[in-house]
Amino acid sequence: MLYCKKRKERDFFVYTVTINDMDLKQIADSGQCFRFKNLENDKWGIKALNKYVEISQQNTSFTFSCDKEEFLEVWSSYFDLATDYAAIKESVDRQDTYLTAAMEYGAGIRLLNQDLWEILVSFIISQNNNIPRIKKSIELLCEKFDPDGQFPQAPILAEAGEEGLKELGLGYRDKYIAALAKVVCDGSFNLDDLKSMDYDGAHESLMKQFGIGKKVADCVCLFGLHHIDAFPVDTHIKKILNEHYPYGFCYEKYKGYLGIIQQYLFFYDLKRI
DNA sequence: TGACAGGTACATG
């Protein structure tokens, strides 16, 4: 009995750290990730990067269920902690009342550094789709193809093929995913090469893939490759640009981090319906 | 019942 208790204590690590401009619920609802699970108030379970971590949040105090080393090596980068979001918020033109409101409404959103393959598949699923169904599809995909419920790697989905994916109810998107898994596995579409390209090169390369158009390519650049200047234009952003910026949006002003601005605008419209 | 959802491929002018 005593032995078990000690063992449990020895294996149980937590690391508590102060982080500004981060809100897990805001991030979970922001539409960039689909696998944050709310365990209880202010406590989240996150499966990502083939790992699992639980995080409790009290304002700016975060307790991670891992040791300091894993926090520094994995989650610090995942949550984009090197980026100064206060400075970005400060840079927003206060004359632009819509963007200012959107930025304040989206306080705590950060642009995660997620796994490229997971982002590719997730945003193919996202096309012409709604968020609850996207989440459901991804959950089914993980359950069916990975014993630990982690995101299935390309070879597994390539082997499953369109037939194996059919029963998940992905609709016409299953053939896009099967095709992508295939070219990733046979090496004709190399994800490491993609990571070494600049934004324009990566976007062009992505657009050549079956099932990936301009919008999904931009999402992959932004969420999977951390080209934070990417500005995906979807139905929400299109609507915002038409209704609030009929004379044009000032892209130049926010060059270098347009993707973060896009997230504020997108989130504001998404949540306020 | 039919439109809608973080679009894309494909066919036309």
Place this chain on the structure above:
DNA sequence: CATGTACCTGTC
């Protein structure tokens, strides 16, 4: 190159 349309499927 710009516009139009079919497309899987769950939900309201």
